[in-house]
Amino acid sequence: MDKYFHSVVLDKNNCNGCTNCMRRCPTEAIRIRDKKAMIIEERCIDCGECIKVCPYHAQNVLTDDLDKLNHFKFNIAIPSVTMHGQFTQSTNMNRIFQGIKKLGFDYIYDEGIAADIVTYIIKEKIKENDLPKPIISSLCPAVVRLIQLNFPSLLDNIIKVESPMEVAARLAKEKVIKEYNLSPKEVGVFYLTPCPAKVTSTVRPVGLKHSYVDGVISIKKVYGDIVRNEKTITTEEEFEMGSPLGRGWARVGGQSHALGLNNYVAVDGIENVIKVLEEIELGKLDNIDYFEGLACFGGCVGGPLNVENPFIAKSRVRKLSEGDKALELKDKDIAMDMYKKGVLTLTKKIEPKSVMKLDSDIKKAMNMVEEIKKINKKLPGLDCGSCGAPNCYALAEDIVNGFAKIENCIFRLNDEK
Amino acid sequence: MTKDSNSMKLNYDVDSNDFTRAGEASSNIKKILKQLGVASKVIRKVSIATYEAEMNIAIHSYGGKINVEITPKEVQIVVKDNGPGIKDVNLAMKEGYSTATERIRELGFGAGMGLPNIKRCADVFELKSEEGKGTKVFIKIFLNKNT
Numbered sequence: 406m407d408k409y410f411h412s413v414v415l416d417k418n419n420c421n422g423c424t425n426c427m428r429r430c431p432t433e434a435i436r437i438r439d440k441k442a443m444i445i446e447e448r449c450i451d452c453g454e455c456i457k458v459c460p461y462h463a464q465n466v467l468t469d470d471l472d473k474l475n476h477f478k479f480n481i482a483i484p485s486v487t488m489h490g491q492f493t494q495s496t497n498m499n500r501i502f503q504g505i506k507k508l509g510f511d512y513i514y515d516e517g518i519a520a521d522i523v524t525y526i527i528k529e530k531i532k533e534n535d536l537p538k539p540i541i542s543s544l545c546p547a548v549v550r551l552i553q554l555n556f557p558s559l560l561d562n563i564i565k566v567e568s569p570m571e572v573a574a575r576l577a578k579e580k581v582i583k584e585y586n587l588s589p590k591e592v593g594v595f596y597l598t599p600c601p602a603k604v605t606s607t608v609r610p611v612g613l614k615h616s617y618v619d620g621v622i623s624i625k626k627v628y629g630d631i632v633r634n635e636k637t638i639t640t641e642e643e644f645e646m647g648s649p650l651g652r653g654w655a656r657v658g659g660q661s662h663a664l665g666l667n668n669y670v671a672v673d674g675i676e677n678v679i680k681v682l683e684e685i686e687l688g689k690l691d692n693i694d695y696f697e698g699l700a701c702f703g704g705c706v707g708g709p710l711n712v713e714n715p716f717i718a719k720s721r722v723r724k725l726s727e728g729d730k731a732l733e734l735k736d737k738d739i740a741m742d743m744y745k746k747g748v749l750t751l752t753k754k755i756e757p758k759s760v761m762k763l764d765s766d767i768k769k770a771m772n773m774v775e776e777i778k779k780i781n782k783k784l785p786g787l788d789c790g791s792c793g794a795p796n797c798y799a800l801a802e803d804i805v806n807g808f809a810k811i812e813n814c815i816f817r818l819n820d821e822k
Numbered sequence: 823m824t825k826d827s828n829s830m831k832l833n834y835d836v837d838s839n840d841f842t843r844a845g846e847a848s849s850n851i852k853k854i855l856k857q858l859g860v861a862s863k864v865i866r867k868v869s870i871a872t873y874e875a876e877m878n879i880a881i882h883s884y885g886g887k888i889n890v891e892i893t894p895k896e897v898q899i900v901v902k903d904n905g906p907g908i909k910d911v912n913l914a915m916k917e918g919y920s921t922a923t924e925r926i927r928e929l930g931f932g933a934g935m936g937l938p939n940i941k942r943c944a945d946v947f948e949l950k951s952e953e954g955k956g957t958k959v960f961i962k963i964f965l966n967k968n969t
Binding site: 761764 | 828829830848849853854856857858859860862863865866869870873892894939965
Protein backbone atom coordinates (compact mmCIF):
# COMPACT_ATOMS: atom_id res chain seq x y z
CA MET A 406 0.00 0.00 0.00
CA ASP A 407 1.07 3.60 -0.57
CA LYS A 408 2.88 5.29 2.27
CA TYR A 409 0.26 7.99 2.04
CA PHE A 410 -3.21 6.92 1.09
CA HIS A 411 -5.60 9.74 0.41
CA SER A 412 -9.25 9.45 -0.44
CA VAL A 413 -9.16 12.89 -2.02
CA VAL A 414 -7.79 12.61 -5.55
CA LEU A 415 -7.56 14.87 -8.53
CA ASP A 416 -9.20 14.19 -11.87
CA LYS A 417 -6.65 15.76 -14.21
CA ASN A 418 -9.12 15.88 -17.12
CA ASN A 419 -11.45 18.20 -15.25
CA CYS A 420 -8.76 20.38 -13.68
CA ASN A 421 -8.02 23.57 -15.56
CA GLY A 422 -5.37 24.83 -13.13
CA CYS A 423 -7.44 27.57 -11.51
CA THR A 424 -6.28 28.41 -8.02
CA ASN A 425 -9.51 27.91 -6.04
CA CYS A 426 -8.54 24.72 -4.23
CA MET A 427 -4.93 25.80 -3.66
CA ARG A 428 -5.93 29.02 -1.99
CA ARG A 429 -8.51 27.39 0.24
CA CYS A 430 -6.46 24.40 1.40
CA PRO A 431 -6.00 24.85 5.17
CA THR A 432 -2.63 23.06 5.26
CA GLU A 433 -1.17 24.59 2.08
CA ALA A 434 -1.03 21.11 0.59
CA ILE A 435 -1.88 22.04 -3.00
CA ARG A 436 0.35 23.45 -5.73
CA ILE A 437 -0.39 24.09 -9.40
CA ARG A 438 2.15 22.49 -11.73
CA ASP A 439 1.81 22.50 -15.53
CA LYS A 440 -1.70 23.96 -15.25
CA LYS A 441 -2.90 21.12 -13.03
CA ALA A 442 -3.40 21.01 -9.29
CA MET A 443 -1.30 18.52 -7.35
CA ILE A 444 -1.62 17.46 -3.74
CA ILE A 445 1.45 17.29 -1.47
CA GLU A 446 0.59 13.97 0.08
CA GLU A 447 2.26 14.33 3.47
CA ARG A 448 0.42 17.58 4.14
CA CYS A 449 -3.09 16.52 3.06
CA ILE A 450 -5.53 15.85 5.91
CA ASP A 451 -8.41 14.77 3.65
CA CYS A 452 -10.69 17.49 4.94
CA GLY A 453 -12.36 17.80 1.56
CA GLU A 454 -12.24 21.62 1.34
CA CYS A 455 -10.85 21.32 -2.20
CA ILE A 456 -13.78 19.14 -3.24
CA LYS A 457 -16.24 21.68 -1.91
CA VAL A 458 -14.68 24.68 -3.67
CA CYS A 459 -13.71 23.15 -7.02
CA PRO A 460 -15.96 24.71 -9.67
CA TYR A 461 -15.01 22.02 -12.21
CA HIS A 462 -15.59 19.01 -9.95
CA ALA A 463 -12.03 17.90 -10.57
CA GLN A 464 -11.42 16.82 -6.97
CA ASN A 465 -12.87 13.43 -6.23
CA VAL A 466 -13.18 10.99 -3.41
CA LEU A 467 -12.13 7.40 -3.79
CA THR A 468 -14.96 5.24 -2.48
CA ASP A 469 -16.06 1.68 -3.11
CA ASP A 470 -18.77 0.48 -5.48
CA LEU A 471 -21.59 -1.81 -4.49
CA ASP A 472 -19.83 -4.56 -6.50
CA LYS A 473 -17.54 -5.00 -3.54
CA LEU A 474 -20.46 -6.62 -1.70
CA ASN A 475 -19.83 -9.69 -3.84
CA HIS A 476 -16.58 -10.33 -1.98
CA PHE A 477 -18.50 -11.29 1.14
CA LYS A 478 -21.16 -13.82 2.05
CA PHE A 479 -22.89 -11.48 4.48
CA ASN A 480 -22.92 -7.70 4.22
CA ILE A 481 -23.59 -5.09 6.89
CA ALA A 482 -24.38 -1.45 6.14
CA ILE A 483 -23.60 1.22 8.70
CA PRO A 484 -25.40 4.37 7.63
CA SER A 485 -23.71 7.51 8.95
CA VAL A 486 -25.74 9.47 11.49
CA THR A 487 -25.96 12.23 8.87
CA MET A 488 -28.43 9.99 7.03
CA HIS A 489 -31.05 11.19 9.50
CA GLY A 490 -30.73 14.71 8.11
CA GLN A 491 -30.94 13.77 4.43
CA PHE A 492 -34.72 13.31 4.25
CA THR A 493 -37.71 15.43 5.21
CA GLN A 494 -38.94 15.31 8.80
CA SER A 495 -41.98 13.23 7.89
CA THR A 496 -39.90 10.47 6.28
CA ASN A 497 -40.08 7.12 7.99
CA MET A 498 -36.42 6.26 8.58
CA ASN A 499 -37.32 2.57 8.81
CA ARG A 500 -38.30 2.70 5.16
CA ILE A 501 -35.03 4.47 4.31
CA PHE A 502 -33.04 1.81 6.14
CA GLN A 503 -35.04 -0.81 4.28
CA GLY A 504 -34.14 0.99 1.04
CA ILE A 505 -30.48 0.78 2.05
CA LYS A 506 -30.85 -2.92 2.76
CA LYS A 507 -32.27 -3.42 -0.72
CA LEU A 508 -28.99 -2.17 -2.17
CA GLY A 509 -27.78 -5.69 -1.38
CA PHE A 510 -27.13 -5.69 2.36
CA ASP A 511 -28.17 -8.38 4.84
CA TYR A 512 -28.06 -6.28 7.98
CA ILE A 513 -28.24 -2.60 8.97
CA TYR A 514 -26.55 -1.17 12.06
CA ASP A 515 -27.31 2.49 12.80
CA GLU A 516 -24.19 4.50 13.63
CA GLY A 517 -26.33 6.32 16.22
CA ILE A 518 -26.31 3.23 18.44
CA ALA A 519 -22.53 3.37 18.57
CA ALA A 520 -22.69 7.13 19.17
CA ASP A 521 -24.76 6.40 22.30
CA ILE A 522 -22.12 3.98 23.54
CA VAL A 523 -19.27 6.38 22.77
CA THR A 524 -21.19 9.16 24.54
CA TYR A 525 -21.40 7.05 27.67
CA ILE A 526 -17.70 6.21 27.64
CA ILE A 527 -16.61 9.81 27.08
CA LYS A 528 -18.86 10.88 29.96
CA GLU A 529 -17.10 8.43 32.24
CA LYS A 530 -13.69 9.61 31.02
CA ILE A 531 -14.60 13.23 31.74
CA LYS A 532 -15.64 12.24 35.26
CA GLU A 533 -12.26 10.59 35.84
CA ASN A 534 -10.76 14.01 35.26
CA ASP A 535 -7.25 12.75 34.43
CA LEU A 536 -6.93 14.26 30.97
CA PRO A 537 -5.44 17.64 30.08
CA LYS A 538 -8.11 20.26 29.50
CA PRO A 539 -9.82 20.85 27.25
CA ILE A 540 -10.43 17.28 26.18
CA ILE A 541 -10.48 17.26 22.39
CA SER A 542 -13.02 15.14 20.54
CA SER A 543 -11.58 12.41 18.31
CA LEU A 544 -14.62 12.30 16.01
CA CYS A 545 -13.38 14.32 13.05
CA PRO A 546 -10.45 12.52 11.40
CA ALA A 547 -9.47 15.66 9.49
CA VAL A 548 -9.12 17.57 12.75
CA VAL A 549 -7.12 14.73 14.36
CA ARG A 550 -4.73 14.78 11.39
CA LEU A 551 -4.59 18.57 11.54
CA ILE A 552 -3.47 18.34 15.17
CA GLN A 553 -0.81 15.77 14.22
CA LEU A 554 0.48 18.15 11.59
CA ASN A 555 0.15 21.62 13.08
CA PHE A 556 -0.67 21.30 16.79
CA PRO A 557 1.36 18.32 18.04
CA SER A 558 1.52 19.76 21.57
CA LEU A 559 -2.23 19.08 21.80
CA LEU A 560 -2.08 15.37 20.89
CA ASP A 561 -2.38 14.41 24.56
CA ASN A 562 -5.67 16.29 24.81
CA ILE A 563 -7.38 14.07 22.24
CA ILE A 564 -9.71 11.58 23.90
CA LYS A 565 -8.52 8.06 23.10
CA VAL A 566 -11.98 6.68 22.40
CA GLU A 567 -12.73 5.38 18.92
CA SER A 568 -15.23 7.08 16.65
CA PRO A 569 -18.81 5.78 16.43
CA MET A 570 -18.05 4.42 12.94
CA GLU A 571 -15.33 2.08 14.24
CA VAL A 572 -17.32 1.10 17.31
CA ALA A 573 -20.35 0.34 15.14
CA ALA A 574 -18.24 -1.77 12.79
CA ARG A 575 -16.77 -3.86 15.61
CA LEU A 576 -20.07 -4.39 17.39
CA ALA A 577 -22.06 -5.12 14.24
CA LYS A 578 -19.51 -7.63 13.01
CA GLU A 579 -19.37 -9.40 16.34
CA LYS A 580 -23.14 -9.49 16.56
CA VAL A 581 -23.82 -11.05 13.16
CA ILE A 582 -20.99 -13.56 13.52
CA LYS A 583 -22.73 -14.89 16.63
CA GLU A 584 -26.30 -14.54 15.43
CA TYR A 585 -25.84 -16.03 11.96
CA ASN A 586 -22.99 -18.39 12.78
CA LEU A 587 -20.52 -16.84 10.36
CA SER A 588 -16.76 -16.65 10.22
CA PRO A 589 -15.20 -13.16 10.40
CA LYS A 590 -13.94 -13.38 6.82
CA GLU A 591 -17.43 -13.96 5.47
CA VAL A 592 -18.73 -10.68 6.85
CA GLY A 593 -18.28 -7.38 5.04
CA VAL A 594 -18.86 -4.12 6.90
CA PHE A 595 -19.68 -1.09 4.75
CA TYR A 596 -19.93 2.48 5.98
CA LEU A 597 -22.23 4.85 4.10
CA THR A 598 -20.13 7.96 4.33
CA PRO A 599 -20.61 11.71 4.05
CA CYS A 600 -16.89 12.23 4.56
CA PRO A 601 -13.65 11.73 2.60
CA ALA A 602 -11.58 11.79 5.79
CA LYS A 603 -13.51 8.78 7.10
CA VAL A 604 -12.64 6.89 3.93
CA THR A 605 -8.96 7.50 4.60
CA SER A 606 -9.49 6.42 8.19
CA THR A 607 -10.61 2.97 7.09
CA VAL A 608 -7.53 2.46 4.90
CA ARG A 609 -4.93 4.28 6.98
CA PRO A 610 -6.43 4.81 10.42
CA VAL A 611 -4.84 7.17 12.93
CA GLY A 612 -4.45 5.69 16.39
CA LEU A 613 -5.64 2.25 15.28
CA LYS A 614 -3.74 -0.78 14.00
CA HIS A 615 -6.45 -1.59 11.50
CA SER A 616 -10.02 -0.63 10.79
CA TYR A 617 -12.99 -2.99 11.07
CA VAL A 618 -14.64 -1.29 8.11
CA ASP A 619 -14.18 -3.30 4.90
CA GLY A 620 -15.62 -0.83 2.45
CA VAL A 621 -16.91 2.70 2.23
CA ILE A 622 -19.74 3.86 0.03
CA SER A 623 -20.49 7.49 -0.70
CA ILE A 624 -23.98 8.54 0.37
CA LYS A 625 -24.20 10.66 -2.77
CA LYS A 626 -23.56 7.64 -4.99
CA VAL A 627 -26.41 5.53 -3.61
CA TYR A 628 -28.91 8.21 -2.53
CA GLY A 629 -31.02 7.90 -5.69
CA ASP A 630 -31.14 4.12 -5.41
CA ILE A 631 -32.20 4.33 -1.77
CA VAL A 632 -35.07 6.68 -2.64
CA ARG A 633 -36.17 4.46 -5.54
CA ASN A 634 -35.96 1.34 -3.38
CA GLU A 635 -38.00 3.01 -0.65
CA LYS A 636 -40.86 3.52 -3.10
CA THR A 637 -41.12 -0.18 -3.87
CA ILE A 638 -41.47 -1.37 -0.26
CA THR A 639 -44.62 -3.34 0.44
CA THR A 640 -43.97 -4.97 3.82
CA GLU A 641 -42.27 -2.66 6.28
CA GLU A 642 -39.42 -3.76 8.50
CA GLU A 643 -38.36 -2.21 11.78
CA PHE A 644 -34.78 -1.33 12.64
CA GLU A 645 -32.99 -0.58 15.86
CA MET A 646 -31.73 2.99 15.86
CA GLY A 647 -29.64 5.17 18.12
CA SER A 648 -31.30 7.52 20.57
CA PRO A 649 -32.15 11.03 19.34
CA LEU A 650 -29.05 12.22 21.19
CA GLY A 651 -26.84 9.64 19.52
CA ARG A 652 -28.15 10.63 16.11
CA GLY A 653 -27.54 14.25 17.12
CA TRP A 654 -23.79 13.64 16.72
CA ALA A 655 -24.38 14.48 13.04
CA ARG A 656 -24.37 18.21 13.79
CA VAL A 657 -21.83 20.46 15.45
CA GLY A 658 -22.54 20.69 19.18
CA GLY A 659 -24.38 17.38 19.04
CA GLN A 660 -21.70 15.50 20.94
CA SER A 661 -21.59 18.03 23.74
CA HIS A 662 -25.38 18.07 23.86
CA ALA A 663 -25.46 14.28 24.12
CA LEU A 664 -22.78 14.44 26.82
CA GLY A 665 -24.97 16.83 28.79
CA LEU A 666 -22.11 19.33 28.93
CA ASN A 667 -22.38 23.00 29.51
CA ASN A 668 -18.74 24.01 29.65
CA TYR A 669 -17.77 23.17 26.07
CA VAL A 670 -16.69 24.89 22.87
CA ALA A 671 -18.03 23.52 19.58
CA VAL A 672 -16.56 24.84 16.34
CA ASP A 673 -17.29 24.01 12.72
CA GLY A 674 -15.38 24.85 9.55
CA ILE A 675 -11.70 23.92 9.29
CA GLU A 676 -10.43 27.53 9.27
CA ASN A 677 -12.38 28.26 12.46
CA VAL A 678 -11.11 25.06 14.05
CA ILE A 679 -7.53 26.17 13.31
CA LYS A 680 -8.14 29.53 14.99
CA VAL A 681 -9.53 27.95 18.13
CA LEU A 682 -6.75 25.34 18.27
CA GLU A 683 -4.30 28.27 18.26
CA GLU A 684 -6.11 29.65 21.30
CA ILE A 685 -6.01 26.26 23.02
CA GLU A 686 -2.27 26.07 22.35
CA LEU A 687 -1.88 29.45 24.05
CA GLY A 688 -3.56 27.97 27.10
CA LYS A 689 -6.60 30.20 26.84
CA LEU A 690 -9.16 27.40 27.01
CA ASP A 691 -7.71 25.47 29.95
CA ASN A 692 -10.94 25.99 31.89
CA ILE A 693 -13.08 24.36 29.20
CA ASP A 694 -14.07 20.70 29.58
CA TYR A 695 -14.61 19.61 26.00
CA PHE A 696 -13.67 20.86 22.57
CA GLU A 697 -15.61 19.65 19.60
CA GLY A 698 -13.88 20.70 16.39
CA LEU A 699 -15.38 19.62 13.09
CA ALA A 700 -13.88 20.35 9.68
CA CYS A 701 -17.18 20.82 7.85
CA PHE A 702 -19.73 23.59 8.32
CA GLY A 703 -22.60 22.38 10.43
CA GLY A 704 -20.60 19.32 11.50
CA CYS A 705 -20.76 15.99 9.68
CA VAL A 706 -24.01 17.03 7.95
CA GLY A 707 -21.73 19.41 6.01
CA GLY A 708 -19.62 16.55 4.64
CA PRO A 709 -19.13 16.79 0.87
CA LEU A 710 -20.64 13.36 0.17
CA ASN A 711 -24.04 14.23 1.65
CA VAL A 712 -26.88 15.22 -0.63
CA GLU A 713 -28.94 17.63 1.47
CA ASN A 714 -27.85 21.23 2.07
CA PRO A 715 -25.81 21.24 5.32
CA PHE A 716 -27.88 23.93 7.03
CA ILE A 717 -31.16 22.22 6.28
CA ALA A 718 -29.80 18.86 7.38
CA LYS A 719 -28.38 20.42 10.54
CA SER A 720 -31.71 21.97 11.40
CA ARG A 721 -33.46 18.61 10.97
CA VAL A 722 -30.96 16.82 13.16
CA ARG A 723 -31.25 19.54 15.78
CA LYS A 724 -35.04 19.23 15.89
CA LEU A 725 -34.70 15.49 16.14
CA SER A 726 -32.34 15.61 19.11
CA GLU A 727 -33.43 18.76 20.89
CA GLY A 728 -34.87 18.71 24.37
CA ASP A 729 -34.07 15.10 25.07
CA LYS A 730 -32.63 14.37 28.44
CA ALA A 731 -29.38 12.46 28.57
CA LEU A 732 -30.23 8.89 27.74
CA GLU A 733 -29.86 5.88 29.96
CA LEU A 734 -27.84 3.37 28.03
CA LYS A 735 -29.34 -0.10 28.20
CA ASP A 736 -26.06 -1.97 28.21
CA LYS A 737 -23.98 0.39 30.34
CA ASP A 738 -21.99 -2.39 31.95
CA ILE A 739 -21.34 -4.10 28.66
CA ALA A 740 -20.11 -0.80 27.21
CA MET A 741 -17.80 -0.15 30.15
CA ASP A 742 -16.57 -3.71 30.02
CA MET A 743 -15.72 -3.34 26.35
CA TYR A 744 -13.98 -0.08 27.07
CA LYS A 745 -11.87 -1.66 29.77
CA LYS A 746 -10.94 -4.50 27.45
CA GLY A 747 -9.76 -1.88 25.00
CA VAL A 748 -12.36 -2.68 22.37
CA LEU A 749 -13.50 0.92 22.18
CA THR A 750 -10.18 2.67 22.53
CA LEU A 751 -7.52 3.72 20.14
CA THR A 752 -4.95 0.98 19.88
CA LYS A 753 -2.01 3.02 18.66
CA LYS A 754 -0.36 6.19 19.83
CA ILE A 755 -1.16 9.20 17.67
CA GLU A 756 2.24 10.40 16.50
CA PRO A 757 3.11 13.95 15.52
CA LYS A 758 4.07 14.62 11.92
CA SER A 759 6.67 17.30 11.45
CA VAL A 760 6.32 18.20 7.82
CA MET A 761 7.22 21.83 8.46
CA LYS A 762 10.80 21.04 9.51
CA LEU A 763 13.22 22.35 6.88
CA ASP A 764 16.27 20.35 7.92
CA SER A 765 17.21 18.08 10.80
CA ASP A 766 20.30 20.23 11.37
CA ILE A 767 19.00 23.33 13.11
CA LYS A 768 21.86 25.50 11.81
CA LYS A 769 21.02 24.55 8.23
CA ALA A 770 17.36 25.14 8.93
CA MET A 771 18.16 28.62 10.29
CA ASN A 772 20.02 29.46 7.09
CA MET A 773 17.06 28.25 5.09
CA VAL A 774 14.65 30.43 7.08
CA GLU A 775 16.89 33.46 6.45
CA GLU A 776 16.91 32.58 2.77
CA ILE A 777 13.12 32.26 2.72
CA LYS A 778 12.77 35.67 4.34
CA LYS A 779 15.20 37.19 1.83
CA ILE A 780 13.31 35.76 -1.15
CA ASN A 781 9.96 36.69 0.35
CA LYS A 782 11.06 40.32 0.45
CA LYS A 783 11.69 40.25 -3.29
CA LEU A 784 8.21 38.91 -4.00
CA PRO A 785 5.32 41.33 -4.57
CA GLY A 786 3.21 40.19 -1.60
CA LEU A 787 0.07 39.89 -3.71
CA ASP A 788 -0.60 36.27 -2.74
CA CYS A 789 -2.21 35.88 -6.17
CA GLY A 790 -1.37 32.23 -6.61
CA SER A 791 -0.31 32.63 -10.26
CA CYS A 792 3.07 31.06 -9.51
CA GLY A 793 1.39 27.84 -8.42
CA ALA A 794 1.93 28.35 -4.68
CA PRO A 795 -0.87 29.53 -2.37
CA ASN A 796 0.91 32.74 -1.31
CA CYS A 797 4.22 34.58 -1.71
CA TYR A 798 5.73 33.17 1.48
CA ALA A 799 4.86 29.63 0.40
CA LEU A 800 6.59 30.25 -2.92
CA ALA A 801 9.68 31.45 -1.06
CA GLU A 802 9.57 28.22 1.00
CA ASP A 803 9.17 26.13 -2.13
CA ILE A 804 12.13 27.86 -3.78
CA VAL A 805 14.38 27.20 -0.80
CA ASN A 806 13.18 23.61 -0.65
CA GLY A 807 14.02 23.26 -4.34
CA PHE A 808 10.45 22.73 -5.52
CA ALA A 809 10.05 26.01 -7.41
CA LYS A 810 11.97 28.83 -9.04
CA ILE A 811 11.73 32.56 -8.54
CA GLU A 812 10.86 32.85 -12.24
CA ASN A 813 7.49 31.28 -11.38
CA CYS A 814 6.45 34.70 -10.07
CA ILE A 815 5.01 36.50 -13.07
CA PHE A 816 4.90 39.93 -11.39
CA ARG A 817 8.53 39.86 -10.41
CA LEU A 818 9.46 39.16 -14.02
CA ASN A 819 7.41 42.11 -15.23
CA ASP A 820 9.19 44.39 -12.77
CA GLU A 821 12.59 43.39 -14.01
CA LYS A 822 11.91 44.14 -17.66
CA MET B 823 26.61 27.98 -0.42
CA THR B 824 25.85 30.18 2.54
CA LYS B 825 27.89 29.59 5.65
CA ASP B 826 26.29 28.31 8.81
CA SER B 827 24.91 31.00 11.04
CA ASN B 828 24.78 30.39 14.75
CA SER B 829 21.87 32.56 15.63
CA MET B 830 18.82 34.12 14.18
CA LYS B 831 17.24 37.40 15.20
CA LEU B 832 13.61 38.42 14.97
CA ASN B 833 12.36 41.88 15.93
CA TYR B 834 8.82 43.06 16.42
CA ASP B 835 7.25 46.39 17.27
CA VAL B 836 4.09 46.27 19.33
CA ASP B 837 1.82 49.30 19.55
CA SER B 838 -0.20 50.32 22.56
CA ASN B 839 -3.85 49.25 22.36
CA ASP B 840 -3.42 47.52 18.99
CA PHE B 841 -5.39 44.32 19.54
CA THR B 842 -5.77 43.66 15.84
CA ARG B 843 -2.07 42.97 15.38
CA ALA B 844 -1.06 41.84 18.83
CA GLY B 845 -0.50 38.10 18.54
CA GLU B 846 1.20 38.31 15.17
CA ALA B 847 4.70 38.20 16.62
CA SER B 848 3.87 35.08 18.60
CA SER B 849 2.39 33.21 15.64
CA ASN B 850 5.25 34.27 13.39
CA ILE B 851 7.84 32.98 15.90
CA LYS B 852 5.84 29.78 16.21
CA LYS B 853 5.94 29.20 12.47
CA ILE B 854 9.70 29.74 12.32
CA LEU B 855 10.39 27.43 15.27
CA LYS B 856 8.36 24.73 13.53
CA GLN B 857 10.48 25.15 10.42
CA LEU B 858 13.58 24.81 12.58
CA GLY B 859 12.24 21.51 13.87
CA VAL B 860 12.07 22.61 17.52
CA ALA B 861 10.13 20.26 19.84
CA SER B 862 6.44 21.12 20.05
CA LYS B 863 6.45 21.50 23.84
CA VAL B 864 9.23 24.09 23.62
CA ILE B 865 7.43 25.90 20.80
CA ARG B 866 4.33 26.05 22.95
CA LYS B 867 6.26 27.67 25.81
CA VAL B 868 7.85 30.24 23.52
CA SER B 869 4.57 31.13 21.88
CA ILE B 870 2.70 31.51 25.17
CA ALA B 871 5.49 33.70 26.58
CA THR B 872 5.66 35.96 23.52
CA TYR B 873 1.89 36.14 23.22
CA GLU B 874 1.51 37.25 26.83
CA ALA B 875 4.35 39.75 26.34
CA GLU B 876 2.67 41.21 23.29
CA MET B 877 -0.58 41.51 25.18
CA ASN B 878 1.15 43.16 28.11
CA ILE B 879 2.68 45.79 25.84
CA ALA B 880 -0.64 46.42 24.10
CA ILE B 881 -2.64 46.59 27.33
CA HIS B 882 -0.34 48.27 29.83
CA SER B 883 2.33 50.23 28.01
CA TYR B 884 2.80 53.12 25.63
CA GLY B 885 4.21 50.68 23.10
CA GLY B 886 7.33 48.56 22.92
CA LYS B 887 9.50 45.99 21.21
CA ILE B 888 10.05 42.26 21.31
CA ASN B 889 13.48 41.05 20.27
CA VAL B 890 14.00 37.35 19.84
CA GLU B 891 17.25 35.53 19.31
CA ILE B 892 17.25 31.86 18.44
CA THR B 893 20.39 29.75 18.77
CA PRO B 894 20.74 25.97 18.47
CA LYS B 895 20.63 25.90 22.28
CA GLU B 896 17.98 28.37 23.34
CA VAL B 897 15.50 31.09 22.57
CA GLN B 898 16.16 34.46 24.18
CA ILE B 899 13.35 36.96 24.35
CA VAL B 900 13.78 40.57 25.38
CA VAL B 901 10.60 42.55 25.89
CA LYS B 902 11.03 46.27 26.33
CA ASP B 903 8.37 48.94 26.64
CA ASN B 904 8.35 52.73 26.86
CA GLY B 905 6.60 52.98 30.16
CA PRO B 906 4.84 53.75 32.43
CA GLY B 907 6.61 51.07 34.46
CA ILE B 908 5.28 48.78 37.17
CA LYS B 909 4.58 50.27 40.58
CA ASP B 910 4.78 47.09 42.59
CA VAL B 911 6.58 44.24 40.82
CA ASN B 912 5.81 41.65 43.50
CA LEU B 913 2.14 42.37 43.18
CA ALA B 914 2.31 42.25 39.37
CA MET B 915 3.84 38.77 39.56
CA LYS B 916 0.91 37.51 41.62
CA GLU B 917 -1.64 35.39 39.78
CA GLY B 918 -4.94 37.17 39.35
CA TYR B 919 -3.59 40.63 40.10
CA SER B 920 -4.19 43.12 37.31
CA THR B 921 -4.24 46.87 36.84
CA ALA B 922 -6.08 46.57 33.51
CA THR B 923 -8.93 48.96 32.97
CA GLU B 924 -12.60 48.02 32.70
CA ARG B 925 -12.46 48.50 28.93
CA ILE B 926 -9.57 46.04 28.61
CA ARG B 927 -11.36 43.52 30.80
CA GLU B 928 -14.44 43.81 28.64
CA LEU B 929 -12.25 42.71 25.71
CA GLY B 930 -11.49 39.54 27.63
CA PHE B 931 -7.98 40.47 28.75
CA GLY B 932 -6.51 41.59 32.05
CA ALA B 933 -7.02 38.38 33.99
CA GLY B 934 -3.80 38.98 35.89
CA MET B 935 -2.08 35.95 34.42
CA GLY B 936 0.27 37.61 31.94
CA LEU B 937 3.53 37.86 33.87
CA PRO B 938 2.94 34.66 35.91
CA ASN B 939 2.34 32.79 32.63
CA ILE B 940 5.53 34.19 31.11
CA LYS B 941 7.47 33.17 34.19
CA ARG B 942 5.99 29.68 34.12
CA CYS B 943 7.11 29.17 30.52
CA ALA B 944 10.59 30.59 31.03
CA ASP B 945 13.73 28.72 32.10
CA VAL B 946 15.36 32.03 32.95
CA PHE B 947 13.24 35.03 33.91
CA GLU B 948 14.34 38.54 34.81
CA LEU B 949 12.19 41.62 35.19
CA LYS B 950 13.33 45.20 35.64
CA SER B 951 10.92 48.05 35.88
CA GLU B 952 11.27 51.70 36.66
CA GLU B 953 8.27 53.88 37.25
CA GLY B 954 7.98 56.60 34.68
CA LYS B 955 10.51 54.89 32.40
CA GLY B 956 9.42 51.42 31.41
CA THR B 957 9.70 47.69 31.90
CA LYS B 958 12.18 45.19 30.56
CA VAL B 959 11.60 41.44 30.70
CA PHE B 960 14.37 39.06 29.77
CA ILE B 961 13.63 35.38 29.34
CA LYS B 962 15.39 32.29 28.10
CA ILE B 963 13.81 29.03 27.05
CA PHE B 964 16.15 26.09 26.40
CA LEU B 965 15.56 23.96 23.32
CA ASN B 966 16.87 20.70 24.70
CA LYS B 967 15.76 20.58 28.27
CA ASN B 968 14.41 17.19 29.16
CA THR B 969 10.98 18.04 30.42
